Amino acid sequence: MSRETGDNLQRNHSHNEPMDRVVDRYLSRRSVLRGSLGAAIAMMAGVGLSGCLDKDGRPRPPQPQLTQPDPVRLGFDSIPGSRTDACVVPPGYSAYVLAPWGTPLNSAARAWQADGGNSADDQANAVGMHHDGMHFFPLNGSAEDGLLVVNYEYIDQKALHPSGPTRDAEGRRPAEEVRKEINAHGVGVLRIRKVGGRWQVMDNDPLNRRFTTASVMELSGPLRGSTHVQTRFSPDGTVTRGTNNNCGNGFTPWGTYLACEENWPNVFINRDASLPEDQRRIGISTARTSYAWETAAGDASEVDEEFARFDITPRGASARDDYRNEASTYGYIVEIDPHDPTTRAVKRTALGRFRHEGCWPGLTEASKPVVFYSGDDAQNEYLYKFVSAAPWDPADANPLDRLATGAKYMDRGTLYVARFNDDGSGVWLSLTPDSLTPEGIPLSALFDDLAGILLNTRGAADALGATPMDRPEWTAVNPLNGDVYLTLTNNSSRTEANAANPRTQNRHGHIIRWHDSADQRSFTWDIFVFGANAGADPALNRSSLTDLNQFASPDGMAFDSRGVLWIQTDNGEKTLTDYTNDQMLAVIPANLTDPQGREVPVNVQNQGELRRFFVGPNGCEVTGLAFTPDNRTMFVNIQHPGNWPYADDATIAAPAGTQVRPRAATVVIQRTDGGELAV
Numbered sequence: 001m002s003r004e005t006g007d008n009l010q011r012n013h014s015h016n017e018p019m020d021r022v023v024d025r026y027l028s029r030r031s032v033l034r035g036s037l038g039a040a041i042a043m044m045a046g047v048g049l050s051g052c053l054d055k056d057g058r059p060r061p062p063q064p065q066l067t068q069p070d071p072v073r074l075g076f077d078s079i080p081g082s083r084t085d086a087c088v089v090p091p092g093y094s095a096y097v098l099a100p101w102g103t104p105l106n107s108a109a110r111a112w113q114a115d116g117g118n119s120a121d122d123q124a125n126a127v128g129m130h131h132d133g134m135h136f137f138p139l140n141g142s143a144e145d146g147l148l149v150v151n152y153e154y155i156d157q158k159a160l161h162p163s164g165p166t167r168d169a170e171g172r173r174p175a176e177e178v179r180k181e182i183n184a185h186g187v188g189v190l191r192i193r194k195v196g197g198r199w200q201v202m203d204n205d206p207l208n209r210r211f212t213t214a215s216v217m218e219l220s221g222p223l224r225g226s227t228h229v230q231t232r233f234s235p236d237g238t239v240t241r242g243t244n245n246n247c248g249n250g251f252t253p254w255g256t257y258l259a260c261e262e263n264w265p266n267v268f269i270n271r272d273a274s275l276p277e278d279q280r281r282i283g284i285s286t287a288r289t290s291y292a293w294e295t296a297a298g299d300a301s302e303v304d305e306e307f308a309r310f311d312i313t314p315r316g317a318s319a320r321d322d323y324r325n326e327a328s329t330y331g332y333i334v335e336i337d338p339h340d341p342t343t344r345a346v347k348r349t350a351l352g353r354f355r356h357e358g359c360w361p362g363l364t365e366a367s368k369p370v371v372f373y374s375g376d377d378a379q380n381e382y383l384y385k386f387v388s389a390a391p392w393d394p395a396d397a398n399p400l401d402r403l404a405t406g407a408k409y410m411d412r413g414t415l416y417v418a419r420f421n422d423d424g425s426g427v428w429l430s431l432t433p434d435s436l437t438p439e440g441i442p443l444s445a446l447f448d449d450l451a452g453i454l455l456n457t458r459g460a461a462d463a464l465g466a467t468p469m470d471r472p473e474w475t476a477v478n479p480l481n482g483d484v485y486l487t488l489t490n491n492s493s494r495t496e497a498n499a500a501n502p503r504t505q506n507r508h509g510h511i512i513r514w515h516d517s518a519d520q521r522s523f524t525w526d527i528f529v530f531g532a533n534a535g536a537d538p539a540l541n542r543s544s545l546t547d548l549n550q551f552a553s554p555d556g557m558a559f560d561s562r563g564v565l566w567i568q569t570d571n572g573e574k575t576l577t578d579y580t581n582d583q584m585l586a587v588i589p590a591n592l593t594d595p596q597g598r599e600v601p602v603n604v605q606n607q608g609e610l611r612r613f614f615v616g617p618n619g620c621e622v623t624g625l626a627f628t629p630d631n632r633t634m635f636v637n638i639q640h641p642g643n644w645p646y647a648d649d650a651t652i653a654a655p656a657g658t659q660v661r662p663r664a665a666t667v668v669i670q671r672t673d674g675g676e677l678a679v
């Protein structure tokens with residue numbers, strides 16, 4: 001739907017082999033092996049990760065089960081698609097609205113006004129706009145009291161202001177409007193409690209907090225203090241202001257939240273056409289910004305060039321005299337300690353600078369490194385992971401100083417980018433100064449040092465020959481066996497097709513998964529499910545989806561603690577939007593097995609185990625999900641709805657002819673009998 005800041009355009013001009021060609025060869029090798037394309041597709045669809053061939057062509061043994069909880073099975077029936085101004089859940093479930101845009105977090109904010117009349121100061125003390133990734137942090141282990149931390153990804157200017165955005169005769173945006181927009185972005189920490197069986201926000205709780213595109217944040221890791229991030233605001237390059245366009249999220253094993261900066265380049269402009277290479281590669285515009293915040297520069301109320309900094313055109317004698325480096329302080333993973341309101345957010349630069357969709361931890365094991373996965377969401381961009389230098393110490397799970405623990409595991413380590421081979425294997429290429437390109441050139445010769453590599457992470461990944469992917473969105477880690485899943489939402493710039501891979505343009509997307517080797521340097525992969533229309537040709541509908549589970553553009557995705565995989569969509573595929581609004585499906589990969597007990601992908605025999613659980617209102621995207629430790633409450637975000645919410649009950653639509661000012665919101669899903677979800 002409307003994505004004012006959304007820009008996933010193809011900017012990869014490397015000649016690295018794209019994923020579609022890798023898959024083509026993967027399939028055609030099996031065509032040769034199995035004798036026909038049909039068999040190749042059957043094999044692709046029917047033999048899972050655990051069935052991948054090893055390098056000698058033998059089936060790989062089943063992955064070890066790290067934990068063995070009681071197996072769960074889905075206990076609800078898939079619901080049909082829906083196209084209404086309401087949410088839909090299965091019978092026996094309730095869905096209600098929590099913390100919509102504008103909900104006051106403390107008494108400094110006035111109540112949300114239906115005419116759009118709240119001030120910038122109100123907005124700084126209230127829930128932001130366009131909810132996305134989120135995480136629930138229990139307090140004292142409670143399933144009924146905790147902190148819900150939520151990204152506010154971007155804004156709908158038309159809904160935010162009484163009559164949309166305005167400009168003066170010279171084209172300048174009013175400072176008050178710009179500040180309101182800046183304050184509607186970022187992250188919120190909300191104390192929430194279940195009272196009488198129903199969750200509510202605790203107004204004025206001392207842990208309630210907002211981070212916006214104006215909040216001062218620390219820079220940490222290899223870029224801290226480097227010449228790349230010195231600005232007039234921070235001549236020593238140690239701090240910056242704000243986080244922006246926080247899309248997917250993550251969390252750490254030591255109790256902090258990770259916000260991920262995705263479409264941040266779109267708030268900056270560099271009028272000097274000779275862009276630095278990192279700015280060209282990431283997509284800084286020389287012509288326009290999404291909201292024209294820079295036009296408020298020079299307003300009499302402006303403090304510390306709070307608006308001027310979005311115009312990064314070099315103007316001063318050095319980087320310390322202007323904001324040429326302001327955009328170099330964006331594009332990172334941002335660590336937040338939600339438990340301590342006195343702390344600043346910290347940008348962990350060691351995890352790379354790109355359009356981070358999310359950042360999900362792998363399973364932790366004592367004395368092994370801590371691993372984080374992160375996709376770069378744009379056409380033909382890459383999949384990354386970070387491996388800590390410090391081995392995991394379980395005593396760090398509940399530290400006194402969470403951000404010091406973050407520094408221990410996230411400021412020193414190695415960033416890798418993925419290369420997928422066509423035999424179901426893959427390698428992680430290290431983005432380090434001594435790493436060699438296929439031509440034998442060390443990255444240090446191209447990017448100087450580690451800070452230079454991280455600043456232009458995409459460029460360094462190009463040089464190493466990483467595999468361009470179909471828009472990597474969220475990653476998820478199966479708590480039962482450590483398999484990692486990645487949503488590849490779609491890729492309209494794909495034009496090549498052949499008999500083995502007829503999905504030109506990949507309009508529906510798919511979900512890939514892999515398992516890393518113990519040394520973290522390689523992996524084996526397969527494709528878990530292909531999005532498709534139910535009625536599509538089998539060569540397109542490779543997972544044999546039906547009306548009850550057809551989907552496109554998988555995006556948000558997470559496992560709950562029982563091994564249920566929840567998949568959310570951000571659907572741009574017209575033929576599917578004609579059938580249903582964006583949705584959330586559930587599947588338990590551990591239950592999809594072959595006769596030998598090996599996990600297999602979604603296929604014609606088992607596709608009924610992929611079930612539609614939730615459908616959102618017209619115009620929305622369903623994104624962001626969190627669970628309480630008892631799996632009796634699920635939080636799901638509705639972003640950019642068209643005419644919703646109308647009532648506290650998220651399943652009630654506005655009467656025909658009634659238009660409400662739309663508000664993104666969290667939806668709380670519970671079973672009406674109070675039981676565990678989904679089973």
Ligand code: FEO
Nearest residue numbers: 247262357377473
């Ligand atoms: Fe903000 Fe990639 O979706």
Ligand code: CA
Nearest residue numbers: 247473555556
């Ligand atoms: Ca997304």
Ligand code: CA
Nearest residue numbers: 473489555570
């Ligand atoms: Ca998306």
Ligand code: CA
Nearest residue numbers: 555570621623
């Ligand atoms: Ca999105």
